[in-house]
Amino acid sequence: MCASFHPRLINLPFDDPGVFVPFRFEKRAILFDLGTADALSSRDMLKISHVFISHTHMDHFVGFDRLLRLCLGREKELCLYGPPGFLKNIGGKLTAYSWNLVQNYPNWFALRATEVHPDHVLSQEYLCQHRFMPRNAPTRHPFDGILLREPALTVSCALLDHHIPCLGFRLAESFHVNIIREKLDALNLSVGPWLKTFKDALTAGKDPAAPFEVPDGQRFTLGDLADQIAMITPGQKMAYITDAVYSPSNAEKIIRLARGVSHLFIEAAFLEAEAELAEKKYHLTARQAGELAGKAGARQFTIFHFSPRYTDMETQLYDEAQKAYNTAIQGH
Structure with missing residues (x-):
């Protein structure tokens, strides 16, 4: 079977998180998280139609400026999704710059941002020709867990706990x-x-x-x-999970998002020997990541977002995660 999309990490596992999902035979891609994305070419960045942001810590959102700069002056609509407070974060980014010359651009560029809450979403439009100043208040809509509905695919999410709300995502082909x-x-x-x-x-x-x-x-x-x-x-299915403490509530949501996926991308910031530190910092260990992947029945999983304390020790993270996955998948 020829896959419709080929997700891949945009950086090495010690660097900023993010997964790039280009679609076969289409000049289109989806991006999960937007940290430093210098490894992506400008051509690839311009294929992006939707960006799903887990949360706006710098290592997950600092790449917004580069993407925005590439889109300026182009006929394009860019849709972004993020957790509570996301519209304020987007507004802060946009008001940090002077836009006195953008009315000279002949093309129509629009940003459409959506902020996710447990039972509703807030959406706001920012038009380049209007200097990215919203003309109306955000619109509110009910939220049923699905952010993007298209005939061929859906993207759904769940609010996870990272000491702030953090979104986990599932992409499913019909x-x-x-x-x-x-x-x-x-x-x-x-x-x-x-x-x-x-x-x-x-x-x-x-x-x-x-x-x-x-x-x-x-x-x-x-x-x-x-x-x-x-x-x-x-259809293919993938999930993207990052920056979530290991708790019963988070584990239940992560397993539901990753149930039966072809590929799970899941953070593994610490080794299990430092589980207390992982809990204090609201991150997963490699053992926890592998266990969750196995319990979800993910056919393949990739760990990332390693703490720099494990530089030159990444093999231990991979081994710990794989061992936990093997044990969990046997009992699945």
């Missing part, structure tokens, strides 16, 4: 459409952009009896073409 190349060849159909249109029609739930024309003029119904060239399988 289902995956696998194109069978041999079946394409048998119908003398070539690979091209039309395949994305075909996949989009399936994920949008369009009528299987609707006509669908391929580039060489052959005509099919959507359902008939799907039967002939596609194999539909369960």
